[in-house]
Amino acid sequence: MYTKSKALRHKKALIALLTILLNMHLNIAWAVENISLRAVEPTGVIVPNPMETAKLARGKTFQVNHKTFSVQFFFNEKDIFGVILKRNKKHSIHFRWCLFKSCEESQYDYIKIIARASAPPFENDFFSIPYPSYLPYSFQGIEFSSPK
Numbered sequence: 001m002y003t004k005s006k007a008l009r010h011k012k013a014l015i016a017l018l019t020i021l022l023n024m025h026l027n028i029a030w031a032v033e034n035i036s037l038r039a040v041e042p043t044g045v046i047v048p049n050p051m052e053t054a055k056l057a058r059g060k061t062f063q064v065n066h067k068t069f070s071v072q073f074f075f076n077e078k079d080i081f082g083v084i085l086k087r088n089k090k091h092s093i094h095f096r097w098c099l100f101k102s103c104e105e106s107q108y109d110y111i112k113i114i115a116r117a118s119a120p121p122f123e124n125d126f127f128s129i130p131y132p133s134y135l136p137y138s139f140q141g142i143e144f145s146s147p148k
Contacts, residue, residue: 044072050103050143068146080129091146092117098141
C-alpha cells in the first residue's frame with residue numbers, strides 16, 4: 001500500500017538525487033581552471049622597473065623588487081593581475097602605463113594607485129589593473145613606483 005508518508009519520502013529522495021546530479025553536471029559544465037600566482041611559481045622572473053611590455057614573455061609570472069615593496073604579477077598582454085609580496089605601509093604603490101618604451105613621462109601616461117599609504121591592500125593581497133581600452137592609443141611600457 002502506497003501511503004502519503006512513503007510518497008513524501010520518495011519525493012524527498014528524488015529531489016536530493018536530482019540536486020546531487022545537477023550539481024555534479026554544473027560543476028563539470030562550468031569548470032574554470034583556477035590559477036594561483038603563488039602556487040605555480042614561488043618567485044617570478046625578476047624584471048627591471050620600468051619595463052617594455054613587448055619584452056615580457058607570454059604566460060610567465062614576473063616580480064618587481066623595489067626598496068619599499070615587492071610585487072608579483074601576470075601580464076596577459078592586456079591586463080595586469082598581481083599580488084603584493086612585501087610592502088612598507090608608510091608608502092603608496094603606483095602603477096603607470098607608459099606611452100614610451102623607456103617610460104619617460106608623457107601627458108598620455110595612465111597612472112593607477114594600487115595601494116595608498118596605510119591602507120589596503122597589504123601583504124599577500126591581490127590587485128588587478130584593467131587596460132584602459134577607452135583610450136585611442138596603446139602603451140609600450142609599464143612601471144611600478146612608490147612616490148613620497
